[in-house]
Amino acid sequence: MPETVLYEVAGGVATITLNRPERRNALSRELSRALADAVEAAAGDGAVRAAVLTGAGGAFCVGADLAGAPETRALTGTSADGDRTRLIAGTRAAVLLHEMPKPVVAAIPGACAGAGLSLAMACDLRYAADTAVLNTAFVDAALPGDLGMAWFLTRAVGPARARELLLLPGRMRADAAAAAGLVHGVVPAGGLAAHAAGIAGRLAAKAPLAVADAKRDLLDAQALPLGDYLRSEADRMVRCAHSADAREAAAAFLAKRAPRFEGR
The missing domain is CATH 1.10.12 (Lyase 2-enoyl-coa Hydratase; Chain  A, domain 2)
Structure with a gap:
């Protein structure tokens, strides 16, 4: 079975890649655990001075894998207590991305929605391909949001804009996401990886x-x-x-x- 998260280090930069391209990198329990482990490894590795978080196969992450088998999902609907325990455990990656002492650059090549957008918002800097589409998505799925969505949104774009984005979900192209303050820049799709690596390399070269x-x-x-x-x-x-x-x-x-x- 392929690894759900790929991890490599070069030139002081750890590249962490969500690797379920057949599911557009939707979050399963396994992927969430592997992601948290990879971020923790980057945080504790003396050779790493910055990190890039991205997704394989043209998507960043479309959020929870709602079509997956119940035993692979955080929210199974069978036990509220169990769902809460798993959901809290699943927040470890977001907390690590936000709080670890090394800067993290999100490279968003395509679809980025729901909990996937929460993970991107947990990163320090975000750059999107010009083909990327972002969406808070939660309310349209009859859910309020998880992995810190409202917390990150409010701090990134302000409370008024955050209310609009969370309560009125919709597909947002990369240029509109940049105008709203969700991403720091938009680059041609073919140059996204190099651009993110360049930003991370600049960060890694600093004290x-x-x-x-x-x-x-x-x-x-x-x-x-x-x-x-x-x-x-x-x-x-x-x-x-x-x-x-x-x-x-x-x-x-x-x-x-x-x-x-x-x-x-």
Whole structure:
């Protein structure tokens, strides 16, 4: 049986590929577990400084595999307690994508809907092929949403736009998704992988401690009162200022050369 998630590392970038192309990468229990394991591996691998999340076969992820056998789905409809336990377990990948100290780029080659869109929204940066179509989808399936959909949407596009997108689902082409703030850019389909790899490569070349702490600053900025945030920000700023990477950045600037960061 083919692996449901492919994982490879090159040049400091982990590429994580959802690999159920015959189901347009719909989420099964197995795929959700494998995805969380892959993201966890990238988070803990010292050789990885950034990651790309994408899908095989021309789709990103169409959400839950509603046509799959009940034993492969998170929501079986047979036990509310069991469904809740499985659904919470399935959120591990979204939490890891959002909170891990390494930046993640979503490369969206095609269909991206429901929980698949939630996963894309959990990433730090999102780029879509000009052929991609996005859709919150949930309400049209008589469901409110999972994997953090409303939480991510509200923070990405603001509460008013998030209400429209979630309560009035519809197919949204890539250019409209960019205009709405769902994706950061649109590129020709044939160049999407290279574009995402290039963005991830730029991130991987930056000082890892600074990138991790900048991502933590962004997360704290959404959750902490200003006074608490400023204290945490100051701690991280001082820690990075005293790092070898900060000394290397200054030396490289003065020598007019590219810096060589080691993450210490």
